[in-house]
Amino acid sequence: MKPFLALAALVPLAAAHFTLDYPATRGFDEDLEPQFCGGFPDVSSTRQPFPLSGSAPILIDSHHPSAQVGILISLDSNPTSFDNFTTTSTGDAIPMLLPFGQITGTGEFCFNVDVGSLGLSNVTNGTVATIQVEFNGGDGLLLQCTDIVLVSDYIVPSNVTCANATATASASDSASSSATATGSMGSATSTPASGANKVGAAVGAVLAVVGAGVLML
Numbered sequence: 001m002k003p004f005l006a007l008a009a010l011v012p013l014a015a016a017h018f019t020l021d022y023p024a025t026r027g028f029d030e031d032l033e034p035q036f037c038g039g040f041p042d043v044s045s046t047r048q049p050f051p052l053s054g055s056a057p058i059l060i061d062s063h064h065p066s067a068q069v070g071i072l073i074s075l076d077s078n079p080t081s082f083d084n085f086t087t088t089s090t091g092d093a094i095p096m097l098l099p100f101g102q103i104t105g106t107g108e109f110c111f112n113v114d115v116g117s118l119g120l121s122n123v124t125n126g127t128v129a130t131i132q133v134e135f136n137g138g139d140g141l142l143l144q145c146t147d148i149v150l151v152s153d154y155i156v157p158s159n160v161t162c163a164n165a166t167a168t169a170s171a172s173d174s175a176s177s178s179a180t181a182t183g184s185m186g187s188a189t190s191t192p193a194s195g196a197n198k199v200g201a202a203v204g205a206v207l208a209v210v211g212a213g214v215l216m217l
């Protein structure tokens with residue numbers, strides 16, 4: 001009973017976070033968002049088409065006044081671990097689809113990515129993939145996944161608007177900042193190539209923060 005009450009008390013901290021809006025997320029549950037694929041480990045039954053090559057938008061909505069954002073891609077049909085987003089089944093390294101960078105302001109953000117630019121072998125029309133967005137707005141690492149099929153010359157729907165919100169930082173959001181978690185992601189920014197280890201460290205930091213919250217009551 002007591003741990004349950006403690007977690008309920010933490011909910012206001014989690015009330016901000018972020019959503020993945022395009023390609024559509026597997027699912028969103030703000031309490032599960034720190035988990036692998038945002039707590040939705042199962043592949044979607046239908047995959048969304050996504051450009052095989054050329055610039056393509058990924059849209060998120062940030063509810064934190066500033067955040068670190070990085071984007072990973074896995075070519076496995078059913079990725080089950082962060083390893084599957086850093087290494088192919090044949091052992092080749094997968095570069096980040098978008099290296100970690102800083103965004104400032106709340107609202108919609110658009111990141112232009114190009115799967116073709118990664119130079120991955122055997123990626124052709126019809127290859128399946130999963131994109132995982134990593135986000136840290138100061139309350140720990142948060143994750144969202146989307147399942148796609150890569151299609152030649154695919155045109156993204158015209159209602160997918162690639163634009164960034166202007167900064168509208170709110171005072172209540174900044175209260176959720178956690179120096180510990182921000183520090184972990186800060187170091188990931190400078191060394192994107194070792195992202196997998198940093199992800200583990202950041203997830204550990206989140207669990208430590210949650211654990212501390214439980215112990216305090």
Ligand SMILES: *[C@@H]1O[C@H](CO)[C@@H](O)[C@H](O)[C@H]1NC(C)=O
Nearest residue numbers: 076080081082083084088089
């Ligand atoms: C996914 O990662 C796990 C280890 O985390 C590994 O056992 C598995 O072989 C990987 N899948 C593929 C298809 O590479």
Ligand SMILES: *[C@@H]1O[C@H](CO)[C@@H](O)[C@H](O)[C@H]1NC(C)=O
Nearest residue numbers: 088089090091092120121122
């Ligand atoms: C590419 O596909 C070929 C034929 O299916 C296979 O032999 C080869 O191992 C694959 N290469 C990689 C890097 O996956």
Ligand SMILES: *[C@@H]1O[C@H](CO)[C@@H](O)[C@H](O)[C@H]1NC(C)=O
Nearest residue numbers: 124125126127150151152153
């Ligand atoms: C790519 O695959 C789609 C669906 O399978 C097909 O409709 C399309 O013609 C293919 N495009 C090319 C350039 O092969």
Ligand SMILES: *[C@@H]1O[C@H](CO)[C@@H](O)[C@H](O)[C@H]1NC(C)=O
Nearest residue numbers: 021022024059157159160161
């Ligand atoms: C675009 O329109 C489709 C329906 O045509 C809708 O399902 C989708 O959510 C819209 N996407 C965005 C980003 O508004």
Ligand SMILES: *[C@@H]1O[C@H](CO)[C@@H](O)[C@H](O)[C@H]1NC(C)=O
Nearest residue numbers: 102103110111112162163164
């Ligand atoms: C939005 O901001 C991100 C991060 O600064 C940047 O990478 C992206 O190009 C921007 N998108 C647009 C449409 O300006």
Ligand SMILES: [Cu+2]
Nearest residue numbers: 014016017139
């Ligand atoms: Cu949050």
